[in-house]
Structure formats: structure tokens, C-alpha cells
Amino acid sequence: MGQALIVIDVQRDFCPGGALAVPDGDAIVPGINAMMSEAEAVILTQDWHPVGHSSFASSHDGKAPYEMTDMPYGPQVLWPDHCVQGSTGAQFHPDLNVDRADLIIRKGYNPQIDSYSAFFENDRKTPTGLEGYLRTRGLDRLVMVGLATDFCVNYSAVDAAKLGFKVTVREQFCRAIDLDGSLSAAWDGMQAAGVTREGTDG
Ligand code: VGL
Numbered sequence: 449m450g451q452a453l454i455v456i457d458v459q460r461d462f463c464p465g466g467a468l469a470v471p472d473g474d475a476i477v478p479g480i481n482a483m484m485s486e487a488e489a490v491i492l493t494q495d496w497h498p499v500g501h502s503s504f505a506s507s508h509d510g511k512a513p514y515e516m517t518d519m520p521y522g523p524q525v526l527w528p529d530h531c532v533q534g535s536t537g538a539q540f541h542p543d544l545n546v547d548r549a550d551l552i553i554r555k556g557y558n559p560q561i562d563s564y565s566a567f568f569e570n571d572r573k574t575p576t577g578l579e580g581y582l583r584t585r586g587l588d589r590l591v592m593v594g595l596a597t598d599f600c601v602n603y604s605a606v607d608a609a610k611l612g613f614k615v616t617v618r619e620q621f622c623r624a625i626d627l628d629g630s631l632s633a634a635w636d637g638m639q640a641a642g643v644t645r646e647g648t649d650g
């Protein structure tokens with residue numbers, strides 16, 4: 449059985465200068481490239497929203513970015529418009545070694561449902577197909593890195609652990625948004641789900 453490196457959403461819009469910039473988001477790129485050269489399998493995720501996506505504050509009258517709304521599937525943070533399909537901001541960071549990827553999985557393309565996790569949309573039940581890909585390739589150990597620690601990395605890691613994969617998050621190759629304590633809540637949730645946190649010394 450094998451190990452896969454899963455690189456979450458290392459895209460221009462999540463890096464400094466982007467529409468939903470994660471502080472220092474680009475600092476992780478060289479280290480991720482180095483990990484890729486050692487990895488058995490490399491999978492990239494790409495946040496990929498249609499224009500007018502329901503997770504955008506601009507799609508809701510009177511709402512500002514980072515406010516909450518109630519979606520049919522539960523509470524949802526509203527974001528600045530970001531990672532619009534085909535836009536420059538949706539591109540991978542220009543220094544990321546995308547040539548090494550075996551699979552690029554896009555998510556968030558359903559206009560009505562956001563998708564933080566690489567495995568399930570935010571309704572927690574619509575699958576992306578990644579689980580089947582990993583299982584048919586026999587990849588049962590997952591190392592996760594990328595953006596943002598407290599949203600897409602967190603949701604992906606927790607879902608993977610719940611599905612029975614052995615999951616490690618490499619903290620120094622992730623960066624967080626950290627809205628209202630979301631980062632510490634994310635680590636608590638990941639640890640409760642059985643995700644291994646590898647810190648700055650790991
Ligand atoms: C993400 C917010 C909205 C992420 C994606 O990649 O963590 N966060 N869309």
C-alpha cells in the first residue's frame with residue numbers, strides 16, 4: 449500500500465496579492481516542491497468556482513466578506529470572490545511544480561454548495577471522487593499540505609481520517625486564514641479525528 453502527498457489549493461488567489469490571500473501563503477511553495485520530488489504519488493486540489501458562486505458575499509444582498517450565512521446544508525462563511533473558473537486567480541502558484549502531479553482534482557464547481565474538503569462538498573455527502581481514486585490506486589497513507597490550514601486542509605484531513613485513511617498534516621507547509629479562532633478549533637477537530645500533526649520540527 450502506498451502514500452500520497454495531497455497539496456491543497458496552492459493557488460494565486462490564496463497567496464499574497466490574491467483575492468483571498470492567506471498571510472505568507474506563498475512561503476510554503478519551495479518546501480512543497482521538495483516534498484513532491486520524494487513522494488510516491490502527488491495529487492493537487494484546485495478550488496474552482498463558477499461566477500456568482502453561493503459562497504461569495506457578492507452573491508448575497510447586504511452581506512460582506514467574512515460574514516456568515518445559512519445555507520440549506522448549514523452555516524457558511526461568505527468569502528470574497530475567489531478562484532473563479534478560468535481566472536488568473538484560480539491558477540496554481542506559478543512556482544508550484546504542477547508537472548509532478550498525477551491527478552488534479554477540482555472542487556467547489558457546484559454553484560449551490562461550497563467544497564472545502566477534497567473528499568466531500570460542504571453538504572458533507574456529495575463526493576468529489578477522490579476517495580475512489582485513492583482506493584483503486586491502493587494509496588492508504590496521506591500527507592497533506594497547503595492552504596488554508598483551518599479550512600480546506602482541515603476539512604480534507606478530517607474527512608480522510610473518517611474514511612479510514614492514515615493522515616498526517618505537515619504544519620510548516622500549511623498557512624491559515626484564522627477567523628475568530630478557526631485555527632485552534634481546526635487543530636482540535638483534526639486531532640479528535642485522529643489526524644497526526646507534524647509540527648515545525650517534524
Ligand atoms: C478555501 C475558503 C474558501 C481554502 C477555499 O482553500 O481553504 N477557503 N475557499
Ligand code: ZN
Nearest residue numbers: 495530531556
Ligand atoms: Zn473557495
